[in-house]
Amino acid sequence: MVSNVLTAxxxxxxxxxxxxxxxxxxxxxxxxxxxxxxxxVTKAVLVATTLTMVFWSIAYALGYxxxxxxxxxxxxxxxxxxxxxxxxxxxxxxASGTLYRAGQGYLHFWLTLAFMGVxxxxxxxxxxxxxxxYFEPFTVGEGVTLFEVSPVPAPVLALGVAGLxxxxxxxxxxxxxxxxxxGADDATGDSTAVRADGGRRTSxxxxxxxxxxxxxxxxxxRAYVRGxxxxxxxxAASKRPWDPRTAALGxxxxxxxxxxxxxxxxVTGPEARWTGYLLQQVxxxxxxxxxxxxxxxxxQGVGLTVDMIMIAAVILGAFVAAVWSGDFSVRxxxxxxxxxxxxGGFMMGAGSRLAPGCNIxxxxxxxxxxxxxxxxxxxxxxxxxxAMTHWIYRDVxxxx
Amino acid sequence: MTGPSxxxxxxxxxxVDDETAEQLADQATETQDMTGxxxxxxxxxxxxxxxxxxxxDLLVQExxxxxxxxxxxxxxxxxxxxxxxxxxxxxxxxxLRKR
Numbered sequence: 001m002v003s004n005v006l007t008a009x010x011x012x013x014x015x016x017x018x019x020x021x022x023x024x025x026x027x028x029x030x031x032x033x034x035x036x037x038x039x040x041v042t043k044a045v046l047v048a049t050t051l052t053m054v055f056w057s058i059a060y061a062l063g064y065x066x067x068x069x070x071x072x073x074x075x076x077x078x079x080x081x082x083x084x085x086x087x088x089x090x091x092x093x094x095a096s097g098t099l100y101r102a103g104q105g106y107l108h109f110w111l112t113l114a115f116m117g118v119x120x121x122x123x124x125x126x127x128x129x130x131x132x133x134y135f136e137p138f139t140v141g142e143g144v145t146l147f148e149v150s151p152v153p154a155p156v157l158a159l160g161v162a163g164l165x166x167x168x169x170x171x172x173x174x175x176x177x178x179x180x181x182x183g184a185d186d187a188t189g190d191s192t193a194v195r196a197d198g199g200r201r202t203s204x205x206x207x208x209x210x211x212x213x214x215x216x217x218x219x220x221x222r223a224y225v226r227g228x229x230x231x232x233x234x235x236a237a238s239k240r241p242w243d244p245r246t247a248a249l250g251x252x253x254x255x256x257x258x259x260x261x262x263x264x265x266x267v268t269g270p271e272a273r274w275t276g277y278l279l280q281q282v283x284x285x286x287x288x289x290x291x292x293x294x295x296x297x298x299x300q301g302v303g304l305t306v307d308m309i310m311i312a313a314v315i316l317g318a319f320v321a322a323v324w325s326g327d328f329s330v331r332x333x334x335x336x337x338x339x340x341x342x343x344g345g346f347m348m349g350a351g352s353r354l355a356p357g358c359n360i361x362x363x364x365x366x367x368x369x370x371x372x373x374x375x376x377x378x379x380x381x382x383x384x385x386x387a388m389t390h391w392i393y394r395d396v397x398x399x400x
Numbered sequence: 401m402t403g404p405s406x407x408x409x410x411x412x413x414x415x416v417d418d419e420t421a422e423q424l425a426d427q428a429t430e431t432q433d434m435t436g437x438x439x440x441x442x443x444x445x446x447x448x449x450x451x452x453x454x455x456x457d458l459l460v461q462e463x464x465x466x467x468x469x470x471x472x473x474x475x476x477x478x479x480x481x482x483x484x485x486x487x488x489x490x491x492x493x494x495x496l497r498k499r
Contacts, residue, residue: 023466023467023470025439027439028439028471032443032471032474032475035443036443036474036475038471038474040474092438092441093438105490108436109438241466241469241470329464329490331436331464331465332436333436333437333438334437337436337437337438337441392440393440393444395444395448396448396451
């Protein structure tokens, strides 16, 4: 137990530092990709998830793991994910983003956290009804991870998926690099890629596009590694914003540690437990509610759990990183943005319970453990971000 | 433009020192107070303002939101040249000169 608490502190503080320094934001990853075709953070999310999947599959194959999180799959992932996606885009931060920015001094995100708590509490009160009216009819099958049912060993499967991700990426990059030479502007790069075979045949470079992309990938990775050799003043460099890829690598290492010692990485589950725990402190009979008592705390009594300590430590880590970088200040939101924090937070809290799972549980951890539920929930979350991005950018327009 | 490539992974606007920041702030055609605002509103407002400015005009955003220092310049894209000033205490100025 003591070692688990220590692990929770190390992993939590570390995650807080990497999230803050890399500005690792899932809303940014999808919203700015839809709005401006800005894919820097999208790539960082892709790197972190793919690498984590590979390492988790190895840990699983060797038996060094504590268990998977695999809720039953069905329409719940789409519905809850969509609500969560809309909520996080409106609030301006995902579950992990809200945590690290709270540590950085944003009162906006403390308010978001508080209203996520309201979302968890309202969900808990309605849970008995939702179970029969929502979860039972909407759940199609038992939760499962492909690691467990795959006929090939998990690491082989994971490496195969990682290879496919890399190949797809290389093809997209290669296609826009070779196809864009004809003076086409940037915006057409991906849409020609989406148009599938047409572009490939006309350009006649079909076979070589992934190669071009892979070369760019290798060159980019080399340049990234070389970048470290060029740092002469490490103290000054540590205070500047870090490459999102550095954040992705750090997050992966911590996730592997967490997976072998405790569980997959989750945020809103522990937050929902925090809500119950705090309400218990002010005299609410939390254990009497089915969702808190028997689902979240699994009938073991309402108390502090290691994952609760871990996510609290994320706030601490982000605070330390922000103070170190000169990025800490108490930021007071404009009054006209209060609805974003309140409504967005509530939708994130309720949506993450209805899915179940947030961006970390589903997009990061869920995809990395190849959980069937999380594929569906990811589609729901990304669809929610897409819809909300188009609404917010209705005056200036979206790229896709 | 070559579309998505790993080169734009770390593309950051140039940083300016305190003195340059003061000089630039005096030249501002339009100043937007974006303190307390989080994504994506600084991006949306920057895009709107840039569309209404003339070539050579300078738009200044004051912000305390770290990611804005990168994604506001990305949002206006080729419409403006971006530079950023970091105060070291959580306040930033983003200078966007319309091309």
